[in-house]
Amino acid sequence: MPSEAKFSQPLVTRLLGRLGAGLLSVLFVALVTFIADELAPGDAVLAIAGEKARPEIVEQIRKEYGLDKPVPERFVSYVGNAIRGDFGQSYFGTREQVTDIIKRSLPITGMLATWALVVALVIGVFLGTLAALKENLWPDRLALAISTLGVTVPNFVLIPILVLIFVLKMDMLPLTWETPMRAHLVYYLVLPVVVLAARPLAVLTRLTRAAMVDTLQMQFMQFARAKGVPAGKRAIEHGLRHALPPIVTAAGTTFGYLLTGSFITETAFTIPGLGKAAIDAIKKRDTPTVMGIAIVTAILYVTVNLIVDLLQPLLDPRLRESQV
Amino acid sequence: MNRRRSGTGLGIPFWLGVIFLVFLLVFAVVGPGLRHDPLIAVADKHLAPSALYWLGTDEQGRDVFARLAQGARISLMVGFIVQAISLIVGTTVGIIGVFGPRWIGQPLLRLTDAMFAFPDILLAILIIGVWGMGMTPVIAALAITAWPAVARLVKTQAAMLNEREFVIASKALGASTWWNVTRHVVPHLMPLLAAVAMVEVAGTILGESALSFLGIGVQPPNPSWGSMINSARAEMNSHPMLLLWPCLILSLTVFALNFVGDGLRQRLDPRHR
Numbered sequence: 001m002p003s004e005a006k007f008s009q010p011l012v013t014r015l016l017g018r019l020g021a022g023l024l025s026v027l028f029v030a031l032v033t034f035i036a037d038e039l040a041p042g043d044a045v046l047a048i049a050g051e052k053a054r055p056e057i058v059e060q061i062r063k064e065y066g067l068d069k070p071v072p073e074r075f076v077s078y079v080g081n082a083i084r085g086d087f088g089q090s091y092f093g094t095r096e097q098v099t100d101i102i103k104r105s106l107p108i109t110g111m112l113a114t115w116a117l118v119v120a121l122v123i124g125v126f127l128g129t130l131a132a133l134k135e136n137l138w139p140d141r142l143a144l145a146i147s148t149l150g151v152t153v154p155n156f157v158l159i160p161i162l163v164l165i166f167v168l169k170m171d172m173l174p175l176t177w178e179t180p181m182r183a184h185l186v187y188y189l190v191l192p193v194v195v196l197a198a199r200p201l202a203v204l205t206r207l208t209r210a211a212m213v214d215t216l217q218m219q220f221m222q223f224a225r226a227k228g229v230p231a232g233k234r235a236i237e238h239g240l241r242h243a244l245p246p247i248v249t250a251a252g253t254t255f256g257y258l259l260t261g262s263f264i265t266e267t268a269f270t271i272p273g274l275g276k277a278a279i280d281a282i283k284k285r286d287t288p289t290v291m292g293i294a295i296v297t298a299i300l301y302v303t304v305n306l307i308v309d310l311l312q313p314l315l316d317p318r319l320r321e322s323q324v
Numbered sequence: 325m326n327r328r329r330s331g332t333g334l335g336i337p338f339w340l341g342v343i344f345l346v347f348l349l350v351f352a353v354v355g356p357g358l359r360h361d362p363l364i365a366v367a368d369k370h371l372a373p374s375a376l377y378w379l380g381t382d383e384q385g386r387d388v389f390a391r392l393a394q395g396a397r398i399s400l401m402v403g404f405i406v407q408a409i410s411l412i413v414g415t416t417v418g419i420i421g422v423f424g425p426r427w428i429g430q431p432l433l434r435l436t437d438a439m440f441a442f443p444d445i446l447l448a449i450l451i452i453g454v455w456g457m458g459m460t461p462v463i464a465a466l467a468i469t470a471w472p473a474v475a476r477l478v479k480t481q482a483a484m485l486n487e488r489e490f491v492i493a494s495k496a497l498g499a500s501t502w503w504n505v506t507r508h509v510v511p512h513l514m515p516l517l518a519a520v521a522m523v524e525v526a527g528t529i530l531g532e533s534a535l536s537f538l539g540i541g542v543q544p545p546n547p548s549w550g551s552m553i554n555s556a557r558a559e560m561n562s563h564p565m566l567l568l569w570p571c572l573i574l575s576l577t578v579f580a581l582n583f584v585g586d587g588l589r590q591r592l593d594p595r596h597r
Contacts, residue, residue: 037454156537282453290453
């Protein structure tokens with residue numbers, strides 16, 4: 001195509017713009033946490049050395065951690081190190097490298113997020129499609145009821161209720177994560193995945209329903225019907241295919257949210273993922289760990305959203321030729 | 325949506341919500357001081373509900389009724405303070421973004437967009453993570469995450485109002501930007517902002533409860549519904565009622581605020597008509 005260069009130009013500009021905005025957002029998170037740390041009452045050095053430490057020891061530790069340098073200098077050197085993948089050491093325990101903490105916990109959070117997304121997508125898209133096909137009939141009402149509950153009942157209310165039923169009363173599932181595990185991994189994943197999937201499932205159900213209701217009224221759907229395409233094939237290959245872009249966008253946002261948003265679930269089920277690591281670090285005031293996790297989750301979130309943005313033209317042919 | 329427009333009244337959920345919120349307000353104001361001190365043990369542990377201890381006592385022998393009421397007071401206080409801050413900051417930023425000079429308006433709007441790039445709870449948790457725990461950091465963290473939504477709403481609405489005849493007429497008569505903003509634009513936005521704030525208060529209360537559930541929000545001995553849910557988890561098999569009450573009151577509060585906010589918004593927000 002002779003005009004291909006003309007079409008791809010805005011896409012590249014758009015991509016660069018998005019990349020720049022994403023980088024700015026990550027830098028912004030680093031800055032906000034850094035400033036909050038500076039404004040915070042109390043002295044990190046005293047927290048490490050203990051309140052009663054001798055002044056010369058306090059000064060020594062301050063030097064050791066580089067906390068005696070001016071704030072802007074520390075921020076610049078922090079960002080410089082972070083780019084090389086070095087987020088410093090934890091203040092406490094064995095003073096583990098923050099990068100190692102993240103490497104250890106991120107795969108677990110990633111696994112949870114992936115399963116939750118799969119569950120939410122499969123059930124959400126199914127329920128949403130069903131609701132749209134049976135608009136205002138009982139499947140629609142049922143889907144609405146499920147999604148309303150999923151959106152309004154917070155995780156930390158859902159968790160104790162599920163634990164009470166499935167762990168304490170029926171004794172079917174383990175309460176917390178254990179190492180070594182006494183049963184198959186699946187048993188440990190069921191409740192956390194259900195809890196994590198609840199809200200995304202509700203959102204995806206609503207979104208799929210809305211997108212499908214719009215799609216079903218389109219002329220090409222009537223045409224497919226007139227052409228004699230069977231109902232099931234019509235719904236999936238014609239309807240769902242057309243309703244897909246907003247669903248993918250929401251799924252992407254959801255995945256980003258799941259990667260960062262499992263603080264409550266991981267803490268409640270003592271799952272050693274990124275969320276629990278963050279909460280543990282916060283309770284100890286382990287600033288390097290908190291900041292490291294903050295920046296990594298910010299990068300993940302921005303990356304996932306960027307990928308979703310880039311997928312749009314693949315899913316929606318109309319966007320390939322648009323100039324926006 | 326024809327169905328929405330057909331009813332002129334606000335509907336039963338709206339009024340149920342209003343009634344519940346009035347009760348909750350009374351509960352929060354008089355409840356903590358009514359019978360027992362919510363912060364200290366007043367009787368034996370795990371007493372059943374009785375005439376003296378209306379909802380029984382918790383795992384430390386504290387009065388559950390008084391603690392729920394104190395939790396209501398804290399939740400409502402945090403909710404309304406955070407929304408007040410967020411409304412003031414968000415409105416100011418939104419207005420400056422539309423009417424202010426570009427060199428300050430554009431960076432502010434970029435900042436607003438940057439804030440949207442992250443899940444609210446993440447930012448709140450991180451701010452508390454480096455600031456430390458307690459009431460002030462909780463309010464600050466929730467307010468910092470809440471204002472961008474208001475700023476974005478005010479920006480779009482104010483830009484629309486700026487094109488309306490009465491504002492143009494006022495400009496033609498020589499009114500200053502300040503006059504237009506304070507006499508025409510902001511008063512026009514007030515009802516809509518009030519409705520949105522209602523729904524946002526629910527989000528803030530959920531946020532505060534989530535933080536307290538994680539143990540990094542409201543700190544003991546002060547109760548929060550979130551921390552009550554968390555501490556009730558330990559003995560929920562033998563004492564499920566301790567879990568039920570805070571879950572119930574929290575869910576009902578969120579429902580009520582949403583009903584009332586949605587009812588008002590459908591009336592006031594032109595996009596919903």
